[in-house]
Amino acid sequence: MLKYLICVSLSVVVSEAIQCLPNACATVRCAAVTEDTCNGLFVPKGGFCGCCDSCKEVLIEGAYCGSGFLLGFPSKSQCGDGLECDIHTMRCVSKTRVARETQTATCAEAHQQYLATQQQNGGFGLLGAVEPKCDNDGFYQAKQCEGSVCTCVSKEGKDILDYRADIWMSQDMDCQCARDQHEYMETGLIGRFFYCTSNGNYQKHQCLGSVCHCIDNHGQMVGTQTVSIGDLDKLQC
Structure with missing residues (x-):
């Protein structure tokens, strides 16, 4: 329970500290990132506040994946095809991986x-x-x-x-x-936010600061569309 309260409190603090104002991108100078120059996955408007295009490193099995969406900042990497981030070890593992031997069925x-x-x-x-x-x-x-x-x-x-x-x-x-939220809290880590509906499913969107995007049933970003939190009704998820 204490872990849950700490996580909720931190979420409130971060949401107040990280704000993407409507003109936040006006003074931002973006690096020249294209699909040809990107050594990984090219994500249009995937940078902080959706200002700039970005690249995501595609991680191999066993690679550390604990930096994803930490404290409201967009992740700079993601596990490759057929892999998922194990929230106990923070490593990319096969989605068909057998259960850990330390657990009891x-x-x-x-x-x-x-x-x-x-x-x-x-x-x-x-x-x-x-x-x-x-x-x-x-x-x-x-x-x-x-x-x-x-x-x-x-x-x-x-x-x-x-x-x-x-x-x-x-x-x-x-x-x-x-389930993802529960297992993450069991690790004792803080910093990752979960957007669940009352029945335990992922919501169709999540917001980082004031920028929102669509997510799938596993909480992963879908498509490239981003909108300001004030224009959430315009997000086509």
Whole structure:
């Protein structure tokens, strides 16, 4: 809880300290960056406050990726295709990477117990028992439903804050933002901001200072369009 309060407090301080005014780019002199000269990924208007074109370094597997969106500044690098930033190690890892050996596949064990109990009762589970939903590595899926409510949970099956939704409104609920936020806070690090909806999904946009852009279901920037926070309704996400 203390980590959460610290993270929220820092977010408020940073949001007040970093402001991109409408004329912020008037005095900025941009370096000559083009797709031909960029040694990496060319991002139009990808610099601070969306003033200048920029280049992003494309990181290989195992490379450090902890500098992404630190304290409101645009990231200068991103993991390459097929890779993602592991928020525990801050290294680029394969998206199909097997679960770490130090963790216990608690959902797989709970699911086996559920099936065993069902078998002992002639194919019927105990009254009130809910079949756990597990991922391919044996951990709990981010969304778990019981009765008329679906909640976001950690890999170990613990509820994450108060991210939930009625089951009839949970079809598109993936809890990716809630899960990423939880795992990041578990590391004890601060500086990364998460824009989650009440059901634990990522919002369709995020803002760095006063500049906003579209993001995908994993919180990654989509497209190149940026707008001032005052023109957020003009952002086509």
